Amino acid sequence: MRGALIAMLLLVAPGAGAADGHVEGRSEYRAPRAAVAPVIDGVANDAAWQDAAWRSIDQRWLGPEYDDSDFQGRFKVVWTPERIHILVEIVDDILFDRHRDPLVQYWDDDCLEIFLDEDFSGGDHQYNHNAFAYHVSLDNQAIDIGTDKAARSYSHHVQSQWKQHGNKVVWELAIDVYPDTYRDDAPDNRPVRLSSGKVLGLMVAYCDNDGSELRENFIGSETVPFGKKDRGWIDANIFGKLVLDESP
Numbered sequence: 338m339r340g341a342l343i344a345m346l347l348l349v350a351p352g353a354g355a356a357d358g359h360v361e362g363r364s365e366y367r368a369p370r371a372a373v374a375p376v377i378d379g380v381a382n383d384a385a386w387q388d389a390a391w392r393s394i395d396q397r398w399l400g401p402e403y404d405d406s407d408f409q410g411r412f413k414v415v416w417t418p419e420r421i422h423i424l425v426e427i428v429d430d431i432l433f434d435r436h437r438d439p440l441v442q443y444w445d446d447d448c449l450e451i452f453l454d455e456d457f458s459g460g461d462h463q464y465n466h467n468a469f470a471y472h473v474s475l476d477n478q479a480i481d482i483g484t485d486k487a488a489r490s491y492s493h494h495v496q497s498q499w500k501q502h503g504n505k506v507v508w509e510l511a512i513d514v515y516p517d518t519y520r521d522d523a524p525d526n527r528p529v530r531l532s533s534g535k536v537l538g539l540m541v542a543y544c545d546n547d548g549s550e551l552r553e554n555f556i557g558s559e560t561v562p563f564g565k566k567d568r569g570w571i572d573a574n575i576f577g578k579l580v581l582d583e584s585p
Contacts, residue, residue: 357457357459358459358460358574359457359459359574359575359576359578360561360562360563360574360575361562362560362562363559363575363576363577363578364392364558364559364577364578365577365578365580366390366392366414366539366577366578366579366580367390367580367582368389368413368414368415368416368421368579368580368581368582369385369388369389369415369416369582369583369584370415370416370417370533370581370582370583370584371385371415371416371417371422372384372385373385374417374419374420374422374511375415375422375424375509375511376509377422377496377497377498377509377510377511378498378500378509379498379499379500379507379508379509380500380507380509381424381426381507381509385415385422386413386415386424388415388584389413389414389415389424390413391411391412391413392411392412392413392541392558393410393411393558394410394411394412394425394427394541394542394543394556394557394558395410395556395558396556396557396558396559396560396561396566397554397555397556398542398555398556398557398561398566398567399552399554399555399566399567400545400552400553400554400555400556401553401554403545403554405428406428406430407429407430407545407547407554408427408428408429408430408543408545408554408556409427409428410425410426410427410428410541410543410556411425411426412424412425412426412541412558414539414579416531416581417531418530418531418532419513419528419530419531420511420512420513420514420528420531421453421511421512421514421531421537421579422509422510422511422512423451423509423510423511423512423541424507424508424509424510425449425506425507425508425509425510425541426505426506426507426508427449427505427506427508427543428504428505428506429447429506429543429545430504430547431447431546431547432447432475432506433446433447433546433547434446434447434474434475434476435546435550439474439476439478439480439490440480440487440488440489440490441488443472443474443480443488444472444544444552445544445546445550445551445552446474446475446544446546446552447475447543447544447545447546448472448473448474448475448543448544449472449473449497449508449510449541449542449543450470450471450472450473450540450541450542450543450544450557450569451469451470451471451473451495451510451512451539451540451541452468452469452470452471452538452539452540452541452542452569452570452573452576453468453469453471453512453514453537453538453539454467454468454469454537454538454539454573454576455468455514455515455516455517455529455537455538456516456517456536456537456538457536457537457538457576457578457579458517458538458573459538459573459574459576460572460573460574461571461572461573462570462571462572462573463482463570463571464482464483464484464486465484465517466484466515466517466518466519466520466521467517467573468517468538468573468576469481469491469494469515470482470569470570471491471494471495471512472544473495473497473508473510475499477492477497477498477499478490478492479491479492479494479495479497482570483521484520484521485521489521494512494513494515494528495510495511495512495513496510496511496512497509497510513528514528514529514531514537515527515528515529516529531581532581533581533582533583534580534581534583535580535581536578536579536580536581537578537579537581538573538576538577538578538579539576539577539578539579540557540558540559540569540575540576540577541557541558542555542556542557542558542569543555543556543557555567557569558577559575559576559577561575
């Protein structure tokens with residue numbers, strides 16, 4: 338039902354769709370190739386990060402207004418032929434993880450969310466792997482919904498580590514990029530090999546909870562001009578464009 342509603346909104350919203358089906362106004366991020374892959378340790382001192390530009394996480398998708406002491410966020414991306422690498426810098430005054438089972442209400446704990454579409458095809462990905470929505474928890478587990486409509490761990494796709502530096506959290510990730518032919522539990526899934534000029538879909542978001550049963554805010558990197566703003570877990574048409582460049 339929710340998927341059908343999204344499809345209807347895409348059809349009727351004036352100026353909503355670009356020629357390729359994506360919602361108009363998607364950002365474009367050009368990621369440089371890293372000569373040496375960053376070490377995923379929560380310390381952003383690798384030479385690779387110096388050539389990448391920052392992109393803000395500043396679109397309030399859910400929740401009340403907040404101030405800079407409660408949340409600030411930005412990220413940058415580099416790539417190697419094996420993986421994309423993401424550096425996220427966050428100010429969050431309270432780090433909170435209520436649900437110890439990583440498959441239970443994982444979106445209501447403080448978590449980083451990486452939305453990734455291997456071929457920038459857009460479209461529905463609620464119960465398929467046309468795209469992934471990795472919810473990366475404070476204990477560095479990556480959770481998404483499988484084709485069986487149940488929460489599953491995809492932590493083997495995502496290497497994650499964060500550390501506190503003063504009032505900031507520095508979070509580094511390296512992510513294997515899988516195509517839409519990915520099959521849950523299959524022994525022969527292989528990530529794609531990346532190359533210059535490849536275009537992917539990408540959004541980065543943060544679920545912020547300061548101590549409640551439910552998250553208070555959901556803040557992302559892309560505008561969502563119509564419909565439910567938190568629908569990235571279903572609709573890859575709202576993802577931004579990530580272009581892999583050979584050099585800065």
